[in-house]
Amino acid sequence: MIIGSYKKNMVEKKAVIIANWKMHKTSREADDFVRKLASHARSIPAQVMIAAPFTAIAAASMAASGTNVLIGAQNMSPFAEGPYTGEVSARMLREIGVRFVLLGHSERRRLFFETNETIRQKVERAVVEGIQPVLCIGETLEERESGKTGQVLTEQMRACLEGLSSEDLRTLVIAYEPIWAIGKVAATPEAAEAAHLDCRQFLQEKWGEETALQTPILYGGSVNPKNIKELLKQPNIDGALVGHASLDVETFVQLIKG
Numbered sequence: 001m002i003i004g005s006y007k008k009n010m011v012e013k014k015a016v017i018i019a020n021w022k023m024h025k026t027s028r029e030a031d032d033f034v035r036k037l038a039s040h041a042r043s044i045p046a047q048v049m050i051a052a053p054f055t056a057i058a059a060a061s062m063a064a065s066g067t068n069v070l071i072g073a074q075n076m077s078p079f080a081e082g083p084y085t086g087e088v089s090a091r092m093l094r095e096i097g098v099r100f101v102l103l104g105h106s107e108r109r110r111l112f113f114e115t116n117e118t119i120r121q122k123v124e125r126a127v128v129e130g131i132q133p134v135l136c137i138g139e140t141l142e143e144r145e146s147g148k149t150g151q152v153l154t155e156q157m158r159a160c161l162e163g164l165s166s167e168d169l170r171t172l173v174i175a176y177e178p179i180w181a182i183g184k185v186a187a188t189p190e191a192a193e194a195a196h197l198d199c200r201q202f203l204q205e206k207w208g209e210e211t212a213l214q215t216p217i218l219y220g221g222s223v224n225p226k227n228i229k230e231l232l233k234q235p236n237i238d239g240a241l242v243g244h245a246s247l248d249v250e251t252f253v254q255l256i257k258g
């Protein structure tokens with residue numbers, strides 16, 4: 001079953017480009033970056049979002065105020081509040097201007113032992129608190145080579161979105177990031193498109209056509225100013241999650257201008 005894409009079916013949808021700064025940039029550096037980016041904002045044909053480290057969020061949101069650049073976080077506690085040393089809550093993040101949060105990035109799964117169940121709790125918390133969840137999913141090279149990509153992606157989506165209704169998923173964004181492509185070499189546009197189609201079909205089967213069509217599915221993994229255009233030409237690739245190429249403002253502006 002082939003279904004229509006987000007781009008074709010929704011009028012005037014812009015590509016969604018999210019910068020994932022990972023553990024880079026102090027608040028001063030974030031302020032400087034966002035001011036420079038904002039000076040180009042009017043000529044940018046995309047919805048631009050920046051996932052900043054916790055300590056740079058306040059400065060980045062201040063610099064972004066009055067522009068259409070959205071600031072978000074790279075992680076968030078699944079708990080509302082309480083005795084959770086070292087954790088940062090949704091309410092704390094909202095107050096400093098966070099509009100969205102990356103959840104389940106493969107670096108958090110692999111290096112900080114986050115499971116699908118923890119990620120599910122975080123997605124639920126984000127929905128309850130009105131922060132847009134960007135759920136990251138992706139397969140390892142071994143899983144890809146054994147033909148399991150579609151299965152792995154749908155299992156991650158099923159487990160991380162379990163119990164949520166289509167109404168809950170109104171603001172959901174999916175970021176497909178093949179682990180083997182992050183910081184290495186991007187998937188071909190065709191391989192990425194095939195994975196995106198699997199994701200969209202799963203959303204449709206589980207939550208219906210409307211959810212499937214309104215959910216942007218972004219590609220992440222070595223996106224740069226040279227390969228973005230071909231990736232975004234694919235019918236089911238609605239934007240990109242960009243790590244390395246989002247750190248230098250000139251490179252990033254070049255990338256988002258396509």
Ligand code: PGA
Binds near residue numbers: 182221222242
């Ligand atoms: P990359 O990172 O663009 O440096 O490959 C993407 C990501 O991990 O989100």
